[in-house]
Amino acid sequence: MDAEMLHIQPGAPEPIYRQIMDQVRRLVAGGQLSAGDELPSVREVAAAHAINPMTVSKAYSQLETEGLLVRRRGKGMAVAQQATSSGADARWELIEPSLVAVARQAGELELAAAEVLDRLRRMMELEGENR
CATH class of the missing domain: 1.10.10.10 (Winged helix-like DNA-binding domain superfamily/Winged helix DNA-binding domain)
Structure with a gap:
């Protein structure tokens, strides 16, 4: 590393x-x-x-x-x-708090789930390009 x-x-x-x-x-x-x-x-x-x-x-x-x-x-x-040795479950445990926070904040801002998911998808694609 x-x-x-x-x-x-x-x-x-x-x-x-x-x-x-x-x-x-x-x-x-x-x-x-x-x-x-x-x-x-x-x-x-x-x-x-x-x-x-x-x-x-x-x-x-x-x-x-x-x-x-x-x-x-x-x-x-x-x-x-x-x-x-913990596998895929550990990855979900690590990201779950962030997903909960995004879902809560999106609800408070009255953002549509489809729009939030689309924006997340684009961010992940950009992040993948930057690696």
Whole structure:
């Protein structure tokens, strides 16, 4: 994994360490990171995104506590063996809160479901082109 795979938004309401944690979880659940894959060092991520190294360290440590990452002496952090065995259910668990929030907000704004789905489809297509 390259430090540039993470997309940090300093102005977002979600703390940066949570952004890192959530993105690593999604990369593992989505199969972009597999068991044994090494993560970029704390320093690499901090330098690439101009953030405090302690922020990255906090995210990595919490993911280690969850069992998603393992610390390799002298090599840094890697995806844990058991982290990639959860399959498709884990991906839906990760995206479900966002879908619920979008559905609630669309209802509050009285947006038609078909329009929301069409816009989501276009956004996903654009995101796919940008990879």
